[in-house]
Amino acid sequence: MDHIFGPVNSRRLGRSLGIDLLPEKICNLNCIYCEVGATTKLTCERQEYVPPAEILAEIDTYFSDGDRLAEIDIVTVTASGEPTLHSGFGEILAHLKETTGKPIAVLTNGTTLMDEQVRQELALADVVIPSLDSVRVESFRKLDRPATCLDLGEIIDGLVLFSHEYTGKLWLEILLARGINDSDEDVMALQEVIKRIRVDRIQLNTVARPPLESFARPVSEHRLQEISALLHQWNPGVPVDLLAQGAPTKDIPSTDVKAEDQPDLVDEIIQMLKRRPCTAADINKIFHCGGLEKVEQYLAPLVRSGKIYTRRHGDRLYYLLSAE
Ligand code: SF4
Numbered sequence: 001m002d003h004i005f006g007p008v009n010s011r012r013l014g015r016s017l018g019i020d021l022l023p024e025k026i027c028n029l030n031c032i033y034c035e036v037g038a039t040t041k042l043t044c045e046r047q048e049y050v051p052p053a054e055i056l057a058e059i060d061t062y063f064s065d066g067d068r069l070a071e072i073d074i075v076t077v078t079a080s081g082e083p084t085l086h087s088g089f090g091e092i093l094a095h096l097k098e099t100t101g102k103p104i105a106v107l108t109n110g111t112t113l114m115d116e117q118v119r120q121e122l123a124l125a126d127v128v129i130p131s132l133d134s135v136r137v138e139s140f141r142k143l144d145r146p147a148t149c150l151d152l153g154e155i156i157d158g159l160v161l162f163s164h165e166y167t168g169k170l171w172l173e174i175l176l177a178r179g180i181n182d183s184d185e186d187v188m189a190l191q192e193v194i195k196r197i198r199v200d201r202i203q204l205n206t207v208a209r210p211p212l213e214s215f216a217r218p219v220s221e222h223r224l225q226e227i228s229a230l231l232h233q234w235n236p237g238v239p240v241d242l243l244a245q246g247a248p249t250k251d252i253p254s255t256d257v258k259a260e261d262q263p264d265l266v267d268e269i270i271q272m273l274k275r276r277p278c279t280a281a282d283i284n285k286i287f288h289c290g291g292l293e294k295v296e297q298y299l300a301p302l303v304r305s306g307k308i309y310t311r312r313h314g315d316r317l318y319y320l321l322s323a324e
Pocket of ligand 1 (some may be wrong): 025028029035
């Protein structure tokens with residue numbers, strides 16, 4: 001399976017099956033904190049980067065086993081890059097809705113919403129989680145390193161417009177990096193824009209996993225709490241979640257899925273690592289491997305062969321996929 005990963009216990013969404021629409025890191029940003037790696041194609045062009053028929057066939061094959069539907073709460077459309085850059089995005093969303101009958105969430109960097117076609121396609125989703133890290137050009141450039149075809153003013157206008165047209169849930173994600181977009185000036189400017197957006201939740205994040213650039217650093221817990229309290233106070237009635245703290249997830253009893261029942265376990269772990277670095281504890285939780293020791297047993301040959309490697313970030317050891 002090239003385009004389906006998980007299901008994983010998402011901190012935000014419950015048991016979520018991921019659909020990755022892109023074959024490589026195609027994005028209109030090259031964020032310093034990106035977990036996927038460097039953008040290989042920095043572009044604003046919407047294109048059929050993978051034939052939609054290939055992704056639809058994979059979805060149909062996956063769900064031909066009827067039990068799989070019962071295992072998930074939600075389908076999350078994402079990408080190793082920006083999913084709305086795939087011109088088959090709307091068609092794939094419609095197919096997922098029809099085939100699964102499950103709620104659909106979309107993770108997007110929120111930069112393509114000035115395009116009416118994208119807004120119409122996104123309207124099919126039940127939850128849209130756009131990012132908006134900074135509304136000050138200097139911080140935005142430093143943190144998200146946009147393609148030259150992007151204009152911050154247009155991005156903001158697109159997001160505001162979409163939020164008022166859209167009738168599903170809109171959760172705004174803000175990632176804060178120390179010394180880049182965490183100043184009072186940045187936060188106050190951001191709030192001026194948030195006031196114009198119809199938002200259901202605000203989700204604050206920081207550089208919690210190994211970033212693309214080592215100079216991308218997390219903000220302190222104290223600062224995160226401070227900014228969270230301000231956003232809470234300024235936006236009454238809008239919940240503000242701290243993703244970096246790890247909100248409680250819906251826990252699946254470990255007897256539900258056992259590692260030995262998953263013959264393709266190692267492949268699935270690799271698919272997951274392709275999208276984000278994970279600790280042994282993350283992998284154990286997602287795949288129910290039966291303990292950290294078991295995870296290490298599964299991963300040891302992959303580390304020895306150089307297919308994956310480990311990297312320390314903060315006080316945790318992460319597994320990452322090596323470049324091909
Ligand atoms: S974090 Fe998201 S938006 Fe930023 S470069 Fe990575 S994939 Fe693109």
